[in-house]
Amino acid sequence: MSHLKEQFCTRIIDRYCLNKRGAGRETWHIVLEAEKELPLFQPGDSIGIYPLSQKPRLYSIASGPSAGRKRIDLTVARVVYERDGVLHRGECSNYLIEGAPLHEPVLSCFHQPSRHFIFPKEAPVIMVGAGTGIAPFRAFMQEVECRAVTPEKCWLFFGERKSGEDFFYEEFWKRQIGQGRLRLHVAFSCDQEHKVYVQHRMWEEREEVWRWFQQGAHLFVCGHAQKMAKDVESCLLDIAKDEGGMNQSRAEEWLLCMKQNKRYLKDVY
Ligand SMILES: Cc1cc2nc3c(=O)[nH]c(=O)nc-3n(C[C@H](O)[C@H](O)[C@H](O)COP(=O)(O)OP(=O)(O)OC[C@H]3O[C@@H](n4cnc5c(N)ncnc54)[C@H](O)[C@@H]3O)c2cc1C
């Protein structure tokens, strides 16, 4: 797929860990500068990066084009795991976080436009992101902040592990809330004994979530496919049953209709 795409060279101009001290895992903010302006990209688009092995990895762009057409922010989780007593380190994530030298044009990239994860210009928007799934929503809200797009209203459900350590881009979200652009619900899974996830917050807010759907809201889900996105989908069906008075098959039809009308969009990996 990517081999046909135009490649360009980028340098890393800044990078820092988004977790505060004490976090057991790391997610980094990486700022890339491309050698030339990208074609007009949109929140929801990704960047393909060739690490040394030449098998490209995709990353959601975490900045809006208004921040600059050469600038590409990423939210990258460091992949490191142990198998059979051997420590494995993900190639591309570790290269971005510490292997690649700063300020040197060593990364070959391509722009991967999203064919489906496309934000509406005016309708209400509900965003659901856990972990690195927050990236496209930061890009979108940057565009809302500079009024490049004017959705009626925006609501973010964000999930991570600990509020004191893993509240990625906290100041940015607080500014959006303070200036009346965003409603936010957070789910920090490890702040209490039992796990609390984004879908639990959606369920607590189901009456209002359903009202937003009645008002034409578009729903965006980004992050872990097997875990979070699957459970969010079950939660949506439960909300349709509880708030919409539907049985299971009617709720499934409603969700299918949301998908067909491009009002339920997923970018999951
Ligand atoms: C559309 C899309 C968007 C994406 N956006 C982002 C993003 O915004 N941010 C982000 O961080 N990532 C994102 N990813 C994931 C990213 O593309 C890479 O897959 C990820 O960074 C790992 O690449 P790597 O080279 O570091 O690891 P690799 O060297 O490719 O190693 C990863 C492989 O290691 C194995 N592995 C990983 N963890 C374990 C484990 N615990 N136990 C056993 N085996 C394991 C799996 O086989 C896995 O495929 C996205 C993926 C897609 C498809």
Ligand SMILES: NC(=O)c1ccc[n+]([C@@H]2O[C@H](COP(=O)([O-])OP(=O)(O)OC[C@H]3O[C@@H](n4cnc5c(N)ncnc54)[C@H](OP(=O)(O)O)[C@@H]3O)[C@@H](O)[C@H]2O)c1
């Ligand atoms: N398909 C894949 O293989 C895939 C997809 C996405 C990410 N990853 C990898 O996973 C690592 C971290 O990813 P990430 O930073 O994006 O975060 P993540 O692992 O998706 O975790 C983010 C938050 O989601 C919570 N979560 C776990 N299960 C959930 C569920 N069923 N429903 C809702 N929320 C749930 C986590 O809680 P707890 O951890 O406390 O349970 C955590 O609070 C990275 O190495 C990344 O590359 C792999």
